[in-house]
């Protein structure tokens with residue numbers, strides 16, 4: 001497995017593979033990898049001849065008051081983990097390599113980006129779309145892998161891929177959880193031991209919501225009220241949002257039928273954590 005830092009090196013390597021007729025999968029990440037990322041790498045390694053993992057803490061998706069400077073990083077450990085899982089190339093560029101001379105071109109999606117996380121993080125998805133668009137152009141993968149933990153991000157990338165004709169197969173992978181149910185996240189390291197214990201309430205509320213839906217409840221208000229009450233049993237939890245939306249458009253829905261999404265962002269101290277479930281056919 002190679003680790004490269006320049007766009008030219010990625011292009012040269014991918015060209016070699018293409019000339020041999022090999023398929024290429026891409027897993028975009030911000031590093032500090034855990035088994036959630038690992039599941040994406042494993043899926044890509046299984047479904048493609050070659051897998052590229054990008055490790056880049058993308059500054060354009062962080063607002064000035066957010067955790068860009070403190071975001072955890074460990075490229076050495078990430079590389080060893082990717083190699084173990086069968087990745088072939090790590091692309092770990094410096095900021096200057098991705099954004100020469102400052103960047104004046106961005107991908108700015110409307111509607112889907114203005115709901116849920118977009119309300120408290122108004123510039124976030126512009127940064128995400130821009131960096132993923134750049135990675136799609138740099139790597140030109142056949143398939144790209146994203147986690148359902150970031151459900152809105154997944155819907156946005158799928159839509160961008162369609163709207164801008166990137167011609168990548170965008171694949172959503174299931175949420176990987178800790179043993180007690182907490183969705184794995186690089187940001188879980190921000191939790192104090194008390195907050196870590198308290199944060200289990202998110203997956204508990206997801207299980208409660210899922211059980212109600214599986215028992216036939218279709219009234220979003222009722223399911224959300226029960227989930228909210230569950231989260232509010234935990235005094236350290238501060239809800240940013242808890243909503244039922246259409247899983248494709250991110251617009252709020254009253255009736256829970258496929259393809260709906262119930263998604264939440266909840267703060268525990270310095271950490272803002274996500275969880276969700278999709279209502280599928």
Ligand code: AMP
Nearest residue numbers: 029030031036146147149150175176184
């Ligand atoms: P990040 O490094 O946080 O930008 O995440 C990179 C990719 O890994 C995104 O597509 C995330 O949705 C995905 N991911 C992060 N955590 C998990 C998880 N617990 N389960 C599945 N996918 C995840």
